[in-house]
Amino acid sequence: xxxxxxxxxxxxxxxxxxxxxxxxxxxxxxxxxxxxxxxxxxxxxxxxxxxxxxxxxxxxxxxxxxxxxxxxxxxxxxxxxxxxxxxxxxxxxxxxxxxxxxxxxxxxxxxxxxxxxxxxxxxxxxxxxxxxxxxxxxxxxxxxxxxxxxxxxxxxxxxxxxxxxxxxxxxxxxxxxxxxxxxxxxxxxxxxxxxx
Numbered sequence: 001x002x003x004x005x006x007x008x009x010x011x012x013x014x015x016x017x018x019x020x021x022x023x024x025x026x027x028x029x030x031x032x033x034x035x036x037x038x039x040x041x042x043x044x045x046x047x048x049x050x051x052x053x054x055x056x057x058x059x060x061x062x063x064x065x066x067x068x069x070x071x072x073x074x075x076x077x078x079x080x081x082x083x084x085x086x087x088x089x090x091x092x093x094x095x096x097x098x099x100x101x102x103x104x105x106x107x108x109x110x111x112x113x114x115x116x117x118x119x120x121x122x123x124x125x126x127x128x129x130x131x132x133x134x135x136x137x138x139x140x141x142x143x144x145x146x147x148x149x150x151x152x153x154x155x156x157x158x159x160x161x162x163x164x165x166x167x168x169x170x171x172x173x174x175x176x177x178x179x180x181x182x183x184x185x186x187x188x189x190x191x192x193x194x195x196x
Contacts, residue, residue, distance in 0.1 A: 111166060
């Protein structure tokens, strides 16, 4: 009798997905890999009815709207309107990448630096009202609490975390990007340093 490791009805010799993902195995990895209740195609690949990238056997919402963004359980995420801020002329003139700004790349950061404090920044505004609206938006829609550092040039930098090592900075930037909020961040998460 031919071996069928995941018990999906397609023998391993012809199974292109010999470890078919399914709820029992995902939630209890120590359990036997029994995908007998999963629908698979003739090559043993799990069916994804709504084409959201999450196979039906582990999809909590098997009929997600077409092209919807879904979380790792396959549940469609609500569209979040972009934050609306009243831009002032001064805000439009902000250039976070200017050579005078203290904005740095990850490679420029010094671990456990005695001279600088490093912030992971998600927005910059001159107008205080814009800062407050932006913070409220991030809290309400993404549960992301932020703080402000006022720079010597009187810009309000909105930040999520003070970091002391490159690894910590990289982890925080990746965490923010994984929340799919980068399109709502003014720029993208970046590092800002201020003298201690």
